[in-house]
Structures are given as C-alpha cells and as structure tokens.
Amino acid sequence: MKKSSVRTKSLLILFLITFFVTNSFAQDSGRKLISLNDQWEFKKENGVTEKVNLPHTWNDKDVMDDEPGYYRGLGIYKRKLKLDDSAKGKDIYLVFNGVAQEAEVLINGKTAGKHIGSYTRFTVAITPFLNYKDDVIEVRVTNRFNEDIPPLTADFTFFGGIYRNVNLLITNPVHFSQKENGSSGVFITTPQVSAATAKVQVKSIIENLSLAKKVQIQTTIFNAQGKEILSQISTLNMLSGGNDTVVQELNNIKQPELWSPESPYLYRIVTKIIDMKTKTVLDQVSNPLGFRWFKFDANQGFFLNDKPLKLIGASRHQDYEYLGNATPDALQIRDVELLKKMGGNFLRVAHYPQDPLVLEACDRLGILASVEIPVINTITESETFTKNCLDMQVEMIRQNFNHPSIIIWAYMNEILLRTKFENDKPRQQIYFDHVRELAQKLEDLTRKEDPSRYTLLVNHGAWDIYNKVGLTKIPMIIGWNLYNGWYSGSPADFAKFLDQHHKELADKPMLVTEYGADADPRIRSFSPVRFDKSVEYCIYFNQIYLNEMLKRPFVSGGMAWNLADFNSETREETMPHINNKGLLTIGRKPKDTYFLYQAYLADQPYLKITSAQWQDRTGVADSASLFCTQPLQVATNLKSAELFLNGKSLGIKEAVDHVCSWQVPFVDGLNQLRVVAGNKSDETDINFQLQPYRFTDQLVSFKNMNVLLGSKRFYIDENQHQLWMPDQPYRKGSWGWIGGEPYKGTNNRITYGSDKNILDTNDDPIYQTQQVGIQQFKMDVPDGEYELSLYFAELVGGISKEALVYNLDNTHKKEVEENRIFSVLINGATFLNNINLAKDFGYTTAIIKKTRVTVQNGKGITIDFTPVEGKAVLNALQLRKVY
Known part of the structure; x- marks a missing residue:
C-alpha cells in the first residue's frame, strides 16, 4: 500500500474514534472524556512549525533512511484549549497514554506536570492554571538518551513524540483519584x-477537592448480557480535601461463567460515587471482570481453571509500516485479532507496556x-535509574491491574547481554551485584x-552467567530467549537447553519467551541455510521449536519473536532498519x-498453500524440457493432501511436521494449483517465467533474466516486478560464470554474502552477494539486440560498525581492504576501464552499469573481467532481449 493511502486511512480511523469518544460519554457518569488528538502544532527544537494530529512521532521517516542515527532531541507541541462555563467548578485533567520519553506539560506557559518514561499513561491536573478564555497547552517532549531512564539500548527504535491518544478529563470535585x-x-x-x-x-x-460531603460508593456487577448480578453500597463521610479508600466484598456469586481463550466471558463492574443529598452521580468508572484461576507448575506446565493449557503465541512491538509507533487504534486492535x-x-507485551487498547482486546478475545x-x-548503577525502574513497574501494574488477560508481570529482558567491565573482573562483580539487587527490588515490589x-x-x-549472578533464583517464572540455530549453534541445541533447565532448575517453571529466525x-x-533470511529456513526453524516445546509438559509455553516485523534503526541486513523475525510483515x-x-494451532481442519505468497517465480528448464521442477509446500493439520497442477494430480503426500511437500513441474506462464484433503481445499495461481536450459533448444523463447552472483537464493523485487535467481557455473549453450568464488564475508555468522546496508537502493539483496575473482560471464544467446546491466557494490571496507550484540557466536574478523581495480570487456570491446568501486562510487553503494549489445554471427555475449589490482567482482547481472 502506498504511504499516502495508509495515512488517509489512519486519519479516517482517527476521526471516527475522536467523534465517538467525544460524543459517547455517559451523560450521568459525572465525568467527560474528550479526545484532544486534533489541531496541534509541532516543531523540533529550532525547527519549522507544522500542523499535526495525534498520535504523532517525528521519527517515522528518518529511521528508514541511509544516514545512521535518527533525531533524538526536543519536540514541542502546542494546542489551544477552549472551555465553556460548564467546566468552571470542575476538576480538569490531561490524560496522556504515551509520550516518548520525557515530557513537561505547560498550561499558559506554566509547568503543570512532568513525566518520565515512554510507555505508561500519566495524568496532569491543570485546573489551577486555566483562564477559561484562551488557554494554551504546550507539551515539551524529548527522546534524547538519558542514562537514568530505561531502556538504554535495545533492538528496537526509540521513537519520539506524543504517539498515543491524549484526552481531556473533566470530573466533579469528588471523584475517583487521579493520583x-x-x-x-x-x-x-x-x-x-x-x-x-x-x-x-x-x-x-x-x-474530594470540595467541601465536606457524604457520599455512597455503589459497585455493581453486570453479566455479558447487561443483567445485574450483584451490587453493594458503602457510605462515606468525606472531609474537605480528603482522600479515602473503600474496600467492598461482593461474595457468593454462584456458578460464574469462567474466562478462558475458548470462552472469554467478560462481566462488567461499574463503580459510582453518589451524592447522598442530591442522589446525583458524581463520578463513575467501568472495568472488565473475568473469573479465572491459574497456576504454573515446574513439571506439568500451565493450568487455567484446573485444565492444562500450553501457552503458544507471540511477542509484539507497537510500530507499523510508514507510521513508526504512532499507530492508530484500529491497527492496534487488529494485531491482537491476527x-x-x-x-x-x-x-507477550514486549518490551514495554503498550496502548490500553491492546489489553482490552486481549480481555475480549481470550x-x-x-x-x-x-x-x-544493561542498567545504570544510580539511584535515579533504580527509582525510575520502580516507578515504571508501579505505573504498569496499577494501570493494567484490572485486566483478566494478564497473568504475569515482568521486569527485565536479557539484562546480561551487554556485560560491562569485561577487562575489570572485580568491578564487573560489583556491577552484577547491582543488577541482582535491582531485580530483587523489582520482584519484591511486584x-x-x-x-x-x-x-x-x-x-x-x-546459561552459566544468569545462574552465577543469581537471577534464576529471584522470579517465580524464568523466561529464556533462545535462538539456537540462528544467533548461535544449531536448532538441535534448543531441546538440549530445555532439558538442562528442567534438570538443573527443577523447581522453576519456564517459558520460552523468544525464539525466531529472520524471514x-x-x-x-531451495537450499536454505542459517542466516540466508529465506522464508524456507524460517519454516524449518519454527517446526523444530514448536515440536520440541509441544512434546515437553514442563515447558509452559513459547512466544514467537515476533508477531510482526518491526523497526530497529541500527540493523542493516537484507531489509535495513527492519527486524524480519515477524510472522507478519511490518505492514x-x-x-x-x-x-x-495456523496449521499447528487450529482446532478445525486447516489446509493452506503456503508458497502461494510466492506467486511469481522463475527458473531454468529441466534439461530440454518445457517445465522447471521446483518444490511447493502446503501447511495443514490433516494427515495427508493431494495436489493438482492445471487439473492433473501430482499425487498424495503425507504431512511431516504439518507440511506436505511436492516437486512441481511448473510450465511457462500460468500454473493453476489446487490442494485437496477431505472436504478442505485451497487454490492459487502461480505465474512462472521459464528460462531455457539451452538457448538453442528453441522450446522456450528467451525474454529476460536476472541473476544473483554468489547466491543460492531467489529475490522478488516487488516494486519493479522483477524475479532474481541464483547463478550457475557456465554450461555450453547456456549461461553462467567462469572463475572465482562466492563472497564469504568477514564473520562466521553468514555462510555467504554481506549483511551491510547497501546505499542508494531498496533492493539490498541484489548487491549483498557477489562472485569474487570472476574471470568471465558467458551467455550463448542467439543473434539479436540485447540490453545488459551489470550490478556492483564494494562489500569490503567503509565505516567500521559495531557487530550486533545478539549474534552470540559472532567471530568478527577485521576487514582487510584491497585496492580493487579492474576492467570489463564485452565481446572484446572495453565497457568499463580501470573501474575502482570504492574510490569511484563509495563503499557499499549500489552501482548499475547498463549498455546495449548487438549479438551476431552466433557469438553470444562474453563478458571478460580483467584485474589490474586485486580481484574483480560482479554482484548481479540482468539481460533483456530487445528484439
């Protein structure tokens, strides 16, 4: 979807939500909650003023450009506030659902309140600062780095701005506490x-912010149909300026409807403050109520309402394509629905509290x-950092306390990933002590x-360091983020880790709180390997993890990392600034x-051609054939399925780990696929561009081809509708490279290619592999007119950047730059003379050199690479027949 379309839809959703919030408050509730998302002016420090609506972030664009870093500084929001005479004598508050990360709220130039932290709600009392004529709200926000405010570092972007809804709350002087x-x-x-x-x-x-008053506190439970179940009234004599607590017990609710994922039955509790003298409602709040009980057992896992339940789900980040973290309400809710x-x-609401709508949706959907x-x-060893952590924990718990969906409060994630003072072990031990002390304080507080x-x-x-520091002894549940077979080791190590926990920490319930591979x-x-970023490797990876967790009762559950791709500005790789571990794209x-x-978890028959995502394919014909055989996968929870290609059966296949696989002979053009199992079916069309086995076969007409050098993967350029395929060594009558070897990078994490951000392109995978030391590339095409494009990028050298800390077995070698100079000749004529990629164009920069070639006398196309200094390289090649 185009960016403008997303913005238009977002503004429409925002308008509708603003209208209903503004106009649907209960007339007898004693309070008004009015959206203030519109009519704001915004500017960065010393910047230009622009009109914006909320939610808003100033980092929706700069986190995606090629320039490292993004704006982390001051943003200033201003808005006029018009209040009529009915607001006088009331108590008035601004309610901010999320401001990143330090906020100062001013009314008419005077400070009304401040807040620290990006992810929790805060309320500011503004009544004493109002003139009720031409009031001005100003919010000064900064997302600058502050060593006393978590998070300090993380694999996600710290967007700045007022990025969640803002409301005006008007109450009577006697109200439920806003403190x-x-x-x-x-x-x-x-x-x-x-x-x-x-x-x-x-x-x-x-x-009570008025005179002494006698009030009633009435609490009523309603069922899902709106019928009153139980009610209780308490009387309270309130002093002027008083702050009182009333505890009510509503007992003997017979045969309650229980809340569960299968049946998320929600009651509603309405609590009112009623003036004893006038019988009017002074204030009213409503909260969800779900009846459930649960336990975690170190041997048998999780139980809900006395029934065993394997917890399988995902973690979630809050940002969205083109929007940053300023995500409209409807899209927040849609994530939970997905x-x-x-x-x-x-x-797993990670790694921070998120919009209140998310947990409301969890309550409602089960x-x-x-x-x-x-x-x-990492932490900062300061009293202020500790205080901010404790304050955040209290805010998180109290704001979300009434959600029946919540069963766990958490407070640290991978806190020993970046261990400080590696070269000073005594000092490091002090740091570890401080980490443990902070964990214990958060545990006790919670x-x-x-x-x-x-x-x-x-x-x-x-394993060793968390046990050594003592962090595995503190919480009630231990979560492990495990990436065996991705950041380190192999997938087979995953099961060994689970069993080690059960053996050595036998009294501690466990969750696999993260696992995943980039896709x-x-x-x-068709030959997926670790860190190739292919969808196929990710399927294989998740099958192993799901199988091992499901077969072990002591594993209470597993949360895939992540529900959707998300922004991480410091990442590079195939899709720079995006962590691709999502089960969904960032859109x-x-x-x-x-x-x-879905195949693993569905409780109804399920059948899906997963490769339907790959609707445009290409490949070389099998020998002198009119087809190219490639694999196709179908996800299912059924025992077997039958696949049909253009109406002809390709046979019945048994499902292995919820996947049936066929070798499909794709023909040039349209391929209609239909899979059947029992009364379930699924179908899709795949458009296939068949490349000739030999150009002289004349069975397949050659149109164009796009080849990735040094690669074993296909790449789909969705913007230009181009299909890129892996290279091959030269075969007479066909095409391919002569000489050289695939680029292998400077670390053991990647088996081929580079993970650097390629500048001046969005098609990084085209440039991230190359053939190093290439001598020739030959194409024995028939006579005619052709357009030839050669793709280059210098992958060695440039600015030295810190390796991702998450790559646990990363043995990063120092890059040895070489002065690479070479010439390129096409059919004996010089095309590029003494080209120096780094000097002439810059490191990791996309370069395309295009030309026309006339082929005659049956000579085909021969591209010669002549090294002058160092080794010649070629990253990709594109050939199109003109006529």
Missing part, C-alpha cells in the same frame, strides 16, 4: 474463584498476556503490589510462517 499512577483509582481482585462460586473485592480510592486468528492464546517494563540489555499474579525475569541463552518475505531458497501481511502456526 494513582495513571490508573482509574479502582482496583479489582478475585480472591476466590471456582466453577461453583466466586468472590470479588473492589478497592476504590476517592478524592494473533487470535493464528490460533495463539498468549501475547488472549492471556504478560507485560513488562523496558529494563533491557509481589507487594499484586500477589495474585506471577513474576517473570527473561534471560538470553547464556525476508522477498527471499526464497501485517502474513508470511508462510504465520500459516504454519
């Missing part, structure tokens, strides 16, 4: 739940959840704030892995 860390001031627990009976406790904190449609029953604060990779839920600390796969949806391979288009999960 409870951004919460509603009402906290609900279910101290007893069974299939037979349930008890509910409601704690309400009430504030997780549910996949068959998932768990969402998705269990964990939420965590962004203490990631258990005090909410004894009803579990705690979680998440580690990466470095660039544009890259396919939420399903990948083959999403369909694989």
